[in-house]
Structures are given as structure tokens and as C-alpha cells.
Amino acid sequence: MESHVNDDEVSETVRSGEIVPSDGVEELKRRADDAAHAVREGRFQRWLSLVAGVASAVSGLEVAYEHYRGGYSRRVMYTPVALSAALAVAGCAGFVSGRAARTVLPIVSLITAVDCTLGFYFHVRGIGRKPGGWRLPVTNIIMGPPIFAPLLFGVSAYLGLIASQLRRHETTDRRIPGPGHAEHLLTALVPHEVIDWSQDVREGRFQRQLALATMLAAGMSGFEAWYSHYKGNFRYASQWTPVVVAPLLVLAGAGATVRPRTAHTWLPVMSAVALIDGSAGFYFHVRGVLRRPGGTAKLFYNVIYGPPIFAPLLFAASGFLGILASLLRREAP
Numbered sequence: 001m002e003s004h005v006n007d008d009e010v011s012e013t014v015r016s017g018e019i020v021p022s023d024g025v026e027e028l029k030r031r032a033d034d035a036a037h038a039v040r041e042g043r044f045q046r047w048l049s050l051v052a053g054v055a056s057a058v059s060g061l062e063v064a065y066e067h068y069r070g071g072y073s074r075r076v077m078y079t080p081v082a083l084s085a086a087l088a089v090a091g092c093a094g095f096v097s098g099r100a101a102r103t104v105l106p107i108v109s110l111i112t113a114v115d116c117t118l119g120f121y122f123h124v125r126g127i128g129r130k131p132g133g134w135r136l137p138v139t140n141i142i143m144g145p146p147i148f149a150p151l152l153f154g155v156s157a158y159l160g161l162i163a164s165q166l167r168r169h170e171t172t173d174r175r176i177p178g179p180g181h182a183e184h185l186l187t188a189l190v191p192h193e194v195i196d197w198s199q200d201v202r203e204g205r206f207q208r209q210l211a212l213a214t215m216l217a218a219g220m221s222g223f224e225a226w227y228s229h230y231k232g233n234f235r236y237a238s239q240w241t242p243v244v245v246a247p248l249l250v251l252a253g254a255g256a257t258v259r260p261r262t263a264h265t266w267l268p269v270m271s272a273v274a275l276i277d278g279s280a281g282f283y284f285h286v287r288g289v290l291r292r293p294g295g296t297a298k299l300f301y302n303v304i305y306g307p308p309i310f311a312p313l314l315f316a317a318s319g320f321l322g323i324l325a326s327l328l329r330r331e332a333p
Contacts, residue, residue: 038169039327042204045166046095049105052159053091055317056112059153060084062310065303066149080119080153083112087160094160098168109160116157119150142227148220152314155217155321162210165201200331208257210325211267215253217318218274222246225281225315228308238284241277242315249274249322256325263326271322278316285309 038044060081067077090108094101127144128134141147200206225242234240252270256263289306290296303309 036327039324040204040329041167042202043167043169045098045101045163045168048159048163048166049091049094049101051091051320052105052109052156052163053088053095055156055159056084056087056091056153058310058313059156060088062308062314063149063153066146066308068304070145074122076118076122079115080112080150083108083115084153084156087112087156091156091160091163094163101164105160106164109157109164112157113154113161116150116154119153120148123147123150142231146224146228148224152217152220152224152317155213155314155317158213162201162206165198166204167202203329205329205331207260207263207325207328207330209331210321210328211253211256211263214267214271214318214322214325215250215257217321218246218249218253218315221315221318222250224311228311236284238280242274242281242312245270245274245277246315246318249318253322253325256322260330267322268326271319271326273319275316275319275323278312278314278319281312281315282310285312 035044060083063080063084067081070077072078087108090100090105094105123145124147127137127140127147130136130140130144132140134140197206197209222242222245225239225246229239229243232239249270252262252267256267285307286309289299289302289309292298292302292306294302
């Protein structure tokens with residue numbers, strides 16, 4: 001007997017031991033286009049809230065063991081640890097609930113941002129109080145508290161504030177736009193609608209702002225990588241990569257604030273390089289921790305006194321910001 005196979009059945013191919021529809025590639029492309037469109041329209045509140053929460057959790061772990069090295073000598077050192085946990089919870093809540101994203105998330109993010117600014121002040125003061133103070137900047141920056149670490153923690157707070165202004169992917173804004181001028185005749189019927197930065201964010205028009213944030217985050221991360229690797233005398237050639245990539249990403253971010261073409265070409269390329277380099281650095285830092293005497297048997301001790309395990313992920317976060325900025329639209333003129 002002859003067996004006949006339908007064209008629909010032939011359309012399935014075997015890949016990696018599983019049967020995958022032949023239109024799977026087109027489906028992935030469609031989903032990628034939908035995601036890019038949602039970013040351009042400012043409809044990615046859920047996912048950016050989650051990213052802010054995860055970034056806060058990672059930064060909080062980094063802060064927790066860095067302050068543990070200092071023995072939590074001052075009570076203010078507990079505040080970023082507590083706020084990182086609060087922002088992580090708020091970010092996850094914003095992922096689940098739009099109301100939480102609009103109410104709880106911005107409040108916690110703003111408090112965290114203020115705390116990060118105070119932390120930067122205390123770190124600068126801590127360096128100045130070391131023997132020689134700022135007269136020996138290289139020595140005291142290397143041996144003192146990480147000067148830009150609090151501001152890098154503030155990246156998660158910034159993402160939380162931005163996420164609180166965005167729209168949900170699944171909602172449609174059916175409001176009738178109000179008149180842009182306060183003295184328009186229609187203000188008697190429809191309230192005057194103020195055109196400000198928050199409206200640009202809601203519509204996905206904040207490319208310059210995010211490119212500037214990418215530039216600052218990359219610069220601070222690169223500086224932190226430089227003096228951290230300087231302590232180890234740049235023992236491995238790979239330790240130079242973030243020091244080289246960071247300035248290039250800074251230049252790309254600066255160029256993107258001026259020229260839209262740079263935001264769509266040079267910025268995403270350098271951001272992808274930074275994202276890959278930061279991920280690879282995380283692997284090497286984990287490996288460095290596990291290779292210390294005692295390995296996993298003394299894991300807590302080795303994490304505390306080994307290479308900063310989550311620091312490369314903060315550098316990768318600057319790459320994430322750049323890629324996100326490249327997908328956005330320019331601010332309204």
C-alpha cells in the first residue's frame with residue numbers, strides 16, 4: 001500500500017531531536033518585530049519593571065558583601081541592602097500589576113536614587129579621609145571604597161523610574177488628547193494636556209536621555225574595571241577588554257545624543273560588544289572565585305575576598321541600556 005503525506009505534515013522538520021514547524025523562524029521574526037514595535041511605542045512597562053528588579057537584586061548582593069568587608073562600620077551601610085530588596089520586590093510587583101508599577105515602583109525607585117546619591121557622597125568622603133586624602137588620588141581610589149559603585153546601583157533606580165512612566169503592552173490608550181495650549185477654546189470641554197518629558201517616555205521618545213545614561217554608566221563601569229584590574233596588575237590580557245570597550249561605548253553614547261544615525265549604527269554595535277564582554281567577565285570572575293584556595297568548600301569567604309563577582313554584570317547593564325536606546329525614538333522637538 002502507498003502512504004500519502006499531506007503538505008502540512010511535510011512542513012515539519014526535525015531539529016535537535018524535536019519536531020519544529022517550518023514556519024518557526026517566521027514566528028520568531030514576528031515576535032521580535034512585535035517586541036521592537038512595543039519598545040518604540042513605549043509599551044514595555046512589564047519587562048522593564050522586571051529588569052529593574054533583577055538589576056536591583058544583583059546590585060544589592062554586590063553591595064551586601066562589599067559592605068560586609070567593611071564590617072558594616074556605619075549603620076548607613078545597611079540602607080542600600082534594604083532598598084535593593086525593596087526595589088527588587090517593587091520591580092516584580094510592577095511586572096505583575098500595572099497599578100504597582102505606577103504607584104509603588106516610582107516611590108521606591110526615587111528613595112533608592114536618593115540613597116545612591118548619598119552613598120556616592122560617603123564614598124567620596126571615605127577616600128578623602130584616607131591617609132593623604134585626595135592628594136594621593138590613585139592610591140586612595142584604588143584602596144578606598146569603590147567611588148562609582150553607588151551611582152552604578154542607581155541604574156536600577158533609574159530603570160524603575162522610567163518603567164513607572166511607560167505603558168503596558170496589552171493596554172490601549174483610548175483617551176481623547178487634550179489641547180496643547182492652555183488658552184485653547186476646547187479647554188472648557190477637555191482639560192489642557194501638558195506636554196512634558198513623561199509623555200515622551202510614555203510614547204517611547206527618550207532615545208537621547210537613554211543614550212546619555214548609557215554613556216554615564218559605561219564611563220563609570222569602565223573606571224571601576226580599570227582600578228579593580230589595576231589592583232591585580234592586569235594579570236590576564238582579557239582584563240584590558242572592559243577598559244578598552246568602555247570608552248568606545250562612551251563615545252557611541254555621546255554621538256547618539258547628537259546624531260540619530262549613530263544611535264542606530266555605532267551605538268547598538270558597541271552596546272552588544274559591552275554586553276558580551278560583561279557576560280564573559282562574569283564567567284571569569286566566577287571562575288576566579290572557585291579557583292581560590294578552598295574553592296566551593298569556602299565559598300562564602302572566597303566570594304567576599306575574591307574578584308567582585310557581579311561587577312561585570314553592571315558593565316553588561318550599560319550595554320543593555322545602549323541596545324534599548326537604539327530601539328527607541330527621538331524626543332519630540
